Amino acid sequence: MDVSAPTGSIAAAPAQAIRLEGVSKTYPDGSVGVRQLDLTFAAGELTVLVGPSGCGKTTTMKMINRIIEPTTGRVLLGDDDVTDVDPVELRRRIGYVIQNVGLFPHQTVRKNIGTVPRLLGWDKRRTADRVEELLDLVGLDPAAFGDRYPHQLSGGQRQRAGVARALAADPAVLLMDEPFSAVDPIVRERLQSEFLRLQETVRKTIVFVTHDIEEAVRLGDRIAVMSQGGKVEQFAPPAELLGSPATPFVADFVGADRGLKRLAVTGIDMADLEQPPVVHADDDVRAARAVLERAGARWAVVLDDQDRLNGWISTERATGSGTVREAGRRMDAWVPIDASLKTAFSTMLQLEAGWVAVLDGERFCGVLTPESLHAALRRSIEGSVPEVAGAAHL
Numbered sequence: 001m002d003v004s005a006p007t008g009s010i011a012a013a014p015a016q017a018i019r020l021e022g023v024s025k026t027y028p029d030g031s032v033g034v035r036q037l038d039l040t041f042a043a044g045e046l047t048v049l050v051g052p053s054g055c056g057k058t059t060t061m062k063m064i065n066r067i068i069e070p071t072t073g074r075v076l077l078g079d080d081d082v083t084d085v086d087p088v089e090l091r092r093r094i095g096y097v098i099q100n101v102g103l104f105p106h107q108t109v110r111k112n113i114g115t116v117p118r119l120l121g122w123d124k125r126r127t128a129d130r131v132e133e134l135l136d137l138v139g140l141d142p143a144a145f146g147d148r149y150p151h152q153l154s155g156g157q158r159q160r161a162g163v164a165r166a167l168a169a170d171p172a173v174l175l176m177d178e179p180f181s182a183v184d185p186i187v188r189e190r191l192q193s194e195f196l197r198l199q200e201t202v203r204k205t206i207v208f209v210t211h212d213i214e215e216a217v218r219l220g221d222r223i224a225v226m227s228q229g230g231k232v233e234q235f236a237p238p239a240e241l242l243g244s245p246a247t248p249f250v251a252d253f254v255g256a257d258r259g260l261k262r263l264a265v266t267g268i269d270m271a272d273l274e275q276p277p278v279v280h281a282d283d284d285v286r287a288a289r290a291v292l293e294r295a296g297a298r299w300a301v302v303l304d305d306q307d308r309l310n311g312w313i314s315t316e317r318a319t320g321s322g323t324v325r326e327a328g329r330r331m332d333a334w335v336p337i338d339a340s341l342k343t344a345f346s347t348m349l350q351l352e353a354g355w356v357a358v359l360d361g362e363r364f365c366g367v368l369t370p371e372s373l374h375a376a377l378r379r380s381i382e383g384s385v386p387e388v389a390g391a392a393h394l
Contacts, residue, residue: 015044022073034230048220056230095166263342272376273366289318
């Protein structure tokens with residue numbers, strides 16, 4: 001990849017896969033940091049390395065950019081063996097974000113972000129344009145934050161600046177070593193959301209290290225769970241990992257509440273939805289009661305004249321005269337079709353609702369009840385195929 005070529009846009013550089021072939025690291029005292037890793041990090045995906053302290057997560061990451069040299073095996077970036085590339089040149093091709101950010105305290109945010117482009121010999125105009133573009137992308141107003149120094153930023157703002165600096169030369173690969181662990185939980189969740197949005201735009205090949213399974217499940221396209229000695233216990237998408245832990249170690253690490261965690265990575269399928277009786281807001285209330293009686297139901301969804309969700313009506317309120325609009329009740333328990341089952345479940349609990357409506361834009365699709373939500377989760381688990389034999393179901 002020619003990193004000095006004009007970028008043209010934030011995601012100009014094509015993502016590249018990373019392959020670890022028989023990679024291990026043994027230290028002079030005989031201790032094993034990583035043992036015979038064979039892994040492929042797919043191009044354009046975010047892969048998470050997760051596990052307890054000392055299991056080799058950071059060692060694995062640092063062997064990719066040769067901060068640590070592997071003892072055996074080879075690391076391929078695209079088709080290039082990284083051991084055949086000058087280490088300094090290699091690191092300029094790979095973005096790197098660490099826990100404590102590592103911004104230069106004596107330089108402004110703009111100067112920090114422009115560090116690698118300047119080292120690569122970019123001209124001032126091109127560097128300045130890139131810095132402005134990235135500040136905007138990571139949510140830092142250039143006018144407000146560009147000329148500040150790191151000590152004038154909050155922890156979350158420093159993390160954003162660190163991500164922008166890592167992306168400055170448009171690397172094909174981004175390495176992230178527990179980048180959000182030093183901020184408080186509220187800021188951390190916000191940063192995770194913003195980073196997912198950012199990845200939708202840049203689509204880099206990202207290797208992300210964390211010890212937090214919640215963070216791994218939320219961010220990762222695939223997760224490698226590592227145990228002591230650098231052994232990979234399971235390498236799978238989040239839903240599969242939670243639904244079919246491959247070993248007792250994985251089951252223990254992801255936790256007994258893995259069914260609840262799985263809700264966060266299981267989307268809503270149209271097949272999961274129940275179809276209750278439907279009436280319209282301008283219908284006569286007596287007609288609505290007749291619909292309920294024919295269906296043998298205690299409540300119906302109320303739509304407006306354009307079939308948008310208006311509310312709901314129960315048999316107890318479908319009495320007397322007037323319109324459904326007058327007798328019906330407001331419906332606040334709803335989620336978009338692209339929400340997770342966790343979002344639906346949380347909405348149900350928060351609003352103390354017996355069901356939650358699902359909308360595609362403004363179009364009513366159906367409802368999720370506790371029963372259908374549980375059935376959807378069970379189907380997603382039963383549809384998982386464990387990557388390693390011996391997986392235990394939830």
